[in-house]
Amino acid sequence: MAALLSIQKLRTIFYTEKGRVKAADDINLDIAEGKTVGLIGETGCGKSVLGLSILRLLPRNAGIEGKICYKGQDILRLSGEQIRRLRGKEIALIPQSPSTSLNPVLKTGVQITEALQLHQKLAREEAWKAAVEMLQSFNLPDPERRVKEYPHQLSGGMKQRILAAIGMAGKPSLIIADEPTKGLDAIIRIQVVEVLHHLTKKTGATMLLITHDLKVAAGLCDEIAVMYAGEIVEHGPAEEVLGHPRHPYTMGLLASSPNNGLKPIRGCSPSLINLPAGCKFHPRCGKAREICAKKHPPLVTKNGSQVRCIFH
Amino acid sequence: MIRVESLTKVFTAGVFKKRPVNVIDDVSFTISAGETLGLVGESGCGKSTLARVVLRLIPPSGGRIFFKDTEITKANPKELKKIRTKMQIIFQHPESALNPRMKIYNSLVEAMRLQQIANNRREEGAKVYQLIELVGLNEEHLERYPHELSGGQIQRVVLARILSLQPEFIVADEPTSMLDLSVQAQVLNLFKEIQHKFNIAYLFISHDLDVVRWMSDRIAVMYAGRIVEIGPVDKVRENPRHPYTSALVDAFFALKNSGIDKIPDPKADKLPAGCKFYPYCLKAGDICKKKPDLKKVAEDHFVACWQV
Numbered sequence: 001m002a003a004l005l006s007i008q009k010l011r012t013i014f015y016t017e018k019g020r021v022k023a024a025d026d027i028n029l030d031i032a033e034g035k036t037v038g039l040i041g042e043t044g045c046g047k048s049v050l051g052l053s054i055l056r057l058l059p060r061n062a063g064i065e066g067k068i069c070y071k072g073q074d075i076l077r078l079s080g081e082q083i084r085r086l087r088g089k090e091i092a093l094i095p096q097s098p099s100t101s102l103n104p105v106l107k108t109g110v111q112i113t114e115a116l117q118l119h120q121k122l123a124r125e126e127a128w129k130a131a132v133e134m135l136q137s138f139n140l141p142d143p144e145r146r147v148k149e150y151p152h153q154l155s156g157g158m159k160q161r162i163l164a165a166i167g168m169a170g171k172p173s174l175i176i177a178d179e180p181t182k183g184l185d186a187i188i189r190i191q192v193v194e195v196l197h198h199l200t201k202k203t204g205a206t207m208l209l210i211t212h213d214l215k216v217a218a219g220l221c222d223e224i225a226v227m228y229a230g231e232i233v234e235h236g237p238a239e240e241v242l243g244h245p246r247h248p249y250t251m252g253l254l255a256s257s258p259n260n261g262l263k264p265i266r267g268c269s270p271s272l273i274n275l276p277a278g279c280k281f282h283p284r285c286g287k288a289r290e291i292c293a294k295k296h297p298p299l300v301t302k303n304g305s306q307v308r309c310i311f312h
Numbered sequence: 313m314i315r316v317e318s319l320t321k322v323f324t325a326g327v328f329k330k331r332p333v334n335v336i337d338d339v340s341f342t343i344s345a346g347e348t349l350g351l352v353g354e355s356g357c358g359k360s361t362l363a364r365v366v367l368r369l370i371p372p373s374g375g376r377i378f379f380k381d382t383e384i385t386k387a388n389p390k391e392l393k394k395i396r397t398k399m400q401i402i403f404q405h406p407e408s409a410l411n412p413r414m415k416i417y418n419s420l421v422e423a424m425r426l427q428q429i430a431n432n433r434r435e436e437g438a439k440v441y442q443l444i445e446l447v448g449l450n451e452e453h454l455e456r457y458p459h460e461l462s463g464g465q466i467q468r469v470v471l472a473r474i475l476s477l478q479p480e481f482i483v484a485d486e487p488t489s490m491l492d493l494s495v496q497a498q499v500l501n502l503f504k505e506i507q508h509k510f511n512i513a514y515l516f517i518s519h520d521l522d523v524v525r526w527m528s529d530r531i532a533v534m535y536a537g538r539i540v541e542i543g544p545v546d547k548v549r550e551n552p553r554h555p556y557t558s559a560l561v562d563a564f565f566a567l568k569n570s571g572i573d574k575i576p577d578p579k580a581d582k583l584p585a586g587c588k589f590y591p592y593c594l595k596a597g598d599i600c601k602k603k604p605d606l607k608k609v610a611e612d613h614f615v616a617c618w619q620v
């Protein structure tokens with residue numbers, strides 16, 4: 001299948017007073033149509049920046065190099081007006097923290113219909129009807145009442161469904177979900193997972209799921225890419241990456257989850273301003289040898305998976 | 313160490329039409345020295361309120377709280393100040409527990425000065441260095457401000473400050489929910505290490521069942537202000553007896569939805585008087601309209617359900 005989105009040699013750098021922050025470096029990632037790709041990694045590894053780079057939603061001090069091809073056109077070369085048309089209509093973002101992403105002084109219905117009126121050119125009444133239908137399809141109980149309520153009257157899971165409805169208003173082909181389950185409890189988390197599952201499996205949409213919840217990633221994703229310090233260190237089919245991790249960082253990440261014995265990776269993530277030379281993980285890696293500090297390993301493809309480690 | 317008997321807390325809701333809301337409803341449990349009781353439940357079920365009432369940070373509306381066999385339910389501020397050194401809490405957002413304009417060193421000694429733990433400044437300093445090493449940081453961190461530390465480091469500082477008072481009981485209110493996996497693993501391991509070293513009792517609140525399972529000896533499941541099931545961690549996880557617990561366990565471990573999305577907020581105000589779970593329960597019968605008590609189903613394992 002052809003790639004819907006193809007990221008080639010992407011490099012996102014923030015120019016700050018303290019120096020150049022390499023938030024994403026040499027990222028190559030293809031997302032095939034209809035697939036869900038999970039992007040996992042720790043805070044500050046550049047996951048969200050990658051998501052926002054695709055939509056060109058980064059602040060002014062950011063510089064992007066490389067190519068992001070969406071349906072054959074390079075997003076980075078589009079004009080402001082062209083990219084604005086793409087956002088919401090073709091590529092939608094479901095932001096993190098449902099509690100802060102909705103406008104607290106507007107009824108939820110208004111926020112959904114706003115998007116519907118813009119993208120699908122629906123009349124007001126039609127848009128309200130469509131909004132209720134969408135919420136119904138997301139299993140939100142009592143949608144007629146919910147659209148007339150304000151965000152503070154809803155629970156976290158309900159708000160996430162409202163956000164999903166806003167995101168889906170333009171019938172996008174690509175959804176970027178940025179940590180949709182962060183900080184939610186078990187019950188609400190399962191509701192959000194179901195909504196995302198529904199979005200991808202029933203509408204056939206393609207999704208880039210940014211998360212650090214390994215369980216959610218395992219449940220939803222076809223492929224998983226692991227990021228560390230701005231780079232993809234491992235990428236492959238979900239069962240492979242989570243079942244038989246090859247990169248030491250992925251192994252460490254899996255071992256530090258509570259159901260695998262809570263064995264932490266030693267040390268802490270490097271600052272993106274001064275990254276270690278060679279392999280960026282070598283100071284924390286148990287298998288590191290001298291060569292790891294000198295040579296920066298390339299991403300090597302083997303049996304359908306890609307690993308960035310010299311010993312592969 | 314800690315014994316709580318039929319504790320209740322009633323808040324009043326509404327501006328004009330005042331109505332009572334039973335946030336905590338007839339909760340009893342005990343925690344012994346060196347033991348961890350895990351407390352799980354959805355957001356808004358009363359977990360954090362329970363923690364604060366047990367520590368007497370907010371006064372209870374009814375019931376009794378014992379700390380080492382002394383009743384502290386009605387303790388006056390002076391008595392409380394003494395007890396506070398022994399009972400401490402770690403919050404979910406540790407950044408807000410430290411004064412942003414104080415260096416870490418000053419934050420650490422403040423608690424000791426308030427409780428007059430050290431006799432002089434030199435002793436105080438020595439203690440700080442000892443503590444900071446104990447939690448895996450070093451002297452260099454003492455001269456920094458909270459914003460110069462990462463979330464995991466701040467959590468360590470907060471733990472060091474608590475340990476300076478030599479507590480015997482610590483409430484941890486979702487201490488790692490904002491941390492990354494590998495940092496979470498480091499902090500949780502530190503918690504366990506410290507528990508073994510000083511024989512501290514924990515009340516560990518979390519909605520991550522994996523974390524609770526790892527940390528706790530026993531686990532209490534809360535729904536709408538009541539404890540619906542309490543027992544040894546593995547028994548509750550392998551063999552949940554309350555319908556709510558099984559739904560929660562399914563939702564968490566198997567990412568499986570067993571009809572639980574029909575459950576609205578477990579906020580106490582609009583729920584029925586009997587078993588609060590019965591409108592959503594698949595096994596419910598007429599008897600469930602009466603309030604169930606905790607029944608013993610196995611050694612140390614209690615469930616509040618009529619159908620068990």
